[in-house]
Amino acid sequence: MSAELLLKAMRRSDDAAWRVIEGEALVIDPKDSMIYPLNSAGTRIWELLDGTRNGSDIIAVIGGEFDCDGKTLERDVLSFLEELMEKGMITVCG
Amino acid sequence: MKHSIILKMADTVFRISCDEVLPIAWLRKNYAAFLSTRRPDIDIPVVLDKKWEERPDPFRPPPPRWRDDAVSFETQLFDVDLDFTKRRAAVRADPDFGPVDLVKCLYSMVLMKKGGFLLHASAILDKSGAYVFFGPSGSGKTTIARLAGERTVLTDETAAIAVRGDSYNVYATPFAGEYGEIRKNADGPVKAVFLIRKGASFCHEAIGFSDAARQLSCNAMVPAIDRKIADTLLGTFERFVRKVPCRVLYFKPEEEIWDYVS
Numbered sequence: 001m002s003a004e005l006l007l008k009a010m011r012r013s014d015d016a017a018w019r020v021i022e023g024e025a026l027v028i029d030p031k032d033s034m035i036y037p038l039n040s041a042g043t044r045i046w047e048l049l050d051g052t053r054n055g056s057d058i059i060a061v062i063g064g065e066f067d068c069d070g071k072t073l074e075r076d077v078l079s080f081l082e083e084l085m086e087k088g089m090i091t092v093c094g
Numbered sequence: 095m096k097h098s099i100i101l102k103m104a105d106t107v108f109r110i111s112c113d114e115v116l117p118i119a120w121l122r123k124n125y126a127a128f129l130s131t132r133r134p135d136i137d138i139p140v141v142l143d144k145k146w147e148e149r150p151d152p153f154r155p156p157p158p159r160w161r162d163d164a165v166s167f168e169t170q171l172f173d174v175d176l177d178f179t180k181r182r183a184a185v186r187a188d189p190d191f192g193p194v195d196l197v198k199c200l201y202s203m204v205l206m207k208k209g210g211f212l213l214h215a216s217a218i219l220d221k222s223g224a225y226v227f228f229g230p231s232g233s234g235k236t237t238i239a240r241l242a243g244e245r246t247v248l249t250d251e252t253a254a255i256a257v258r259g260d261s262y263n264v265y266a267t268p269f270a271g272e273y274g275e276i277r278k279n280a281d282g283p284v285k286a287v288f289l290i291r292k293g294a295s296f297c298h299e300a301i302g303f304s305d306a307a308r309q310l311s312c313n314a315m316v317p318a319i320d321r322k323i324a325d326t327l328l329g330t331f332e333r334f335v336r337k338v339p340c341r342v343l344y345f346k347p348e349e350e351i352w353d354y355v356s
Contacts, residue, residue, distance in 0.1 A: 016321070030157060
């Protein structure tokens with residue numbers, strides 16, 4: 001799955017409601033009424049999932065905006081994207 | 095229908111009716127403080143379906159269906175068609191359904207629609223207003239309720255938060271925990287909200303709006319929702335934390351808590 005996430009654009013589910021308060025997002029997935037709080041990095045990733053960027057693009061943006069190690073960054077971003085994909089909160093475009 | 099009861103919770107009056115006496119009798123006995131003679135805002139006829147098909151446990155309900163000012167949703171033991179314009183919630187239920195779940199579910203939906211929410215919390219009212227103490231099971235909500243003394247315990251388990259003017263009120267609910275039956279259907283303006291943690295002494299920490307909204311959302315009781323109501327709910331949490339002071343409170347189980355929080 002990691003290769004696909006790196007290469008294909010992804011977008012947020014239209015069903016997920018979200019709101020950013022002081023730089024941190026709350027995301028509600030109506031499928032299970034679960035509420036997911038995202039930290040500042042998770043929030044930024046969520047905002048970037050607008051259907052125009054793939055995983056590599058997102059990793060590049062996050063790397064430029066947050067102070068983090070390259071290998072760790074890629075691993076953490078992909079892990080987060082995989083989790084969102086498994087929950088059905090994001091989908092691959094096209 | 096043969097049997098009915100009128101309950102007032104927050105500023106909404108519900109009339110629940112049923113051909114079977116047991117659910118109504120149960121509510122009359124256990125929700126005595128919430129009985130009302132006022133004209134109902136919402137009528138809730140409950141039909142017990144003897145041909146109710148058993149649903150799997152756990153039951154994964156389909157998404158609620160919101161349309162204009164109405165919603166339909168399913169649970170394991172009852173289906174609801176709630177129309178806010180017609181002020182009616184038609185319910186079809188398993189004969190063994192529990193009235194608590196139905197009442198709590200409907201109440202939560204009505205509150206959310208009006209910009210409020212149910213919160214896993216205790217709430218104590220004194221002459222100056224109400225304090226809300228929220229947190230997961232075991233955090234001390236009932237402990238604090240038992241320290242109320244002469245103050246009014248609105249709830250030790252489930253608080254109803256609703257808009258009142260340009261601020262918020264907290265209301266008693268009949269959904270009690272170990273504290274026991276709530277005997278007074280009272281309410282008051284929310285002076286402060288505390289995320290509680292047991293400690294060796296009293297101290298508190300400020301928390302930002304984002305963290306406060308996050309903590310509230312994790313302790314709110316959210317029934318069947320879709321994108322539209324979820325958007326409403328998130329807006330509600332943000333407006334609430336921007337209006338009402340929210341703190342983390344470390345406390346020990348002593349009556350000095352009231353001097354501290356005030």
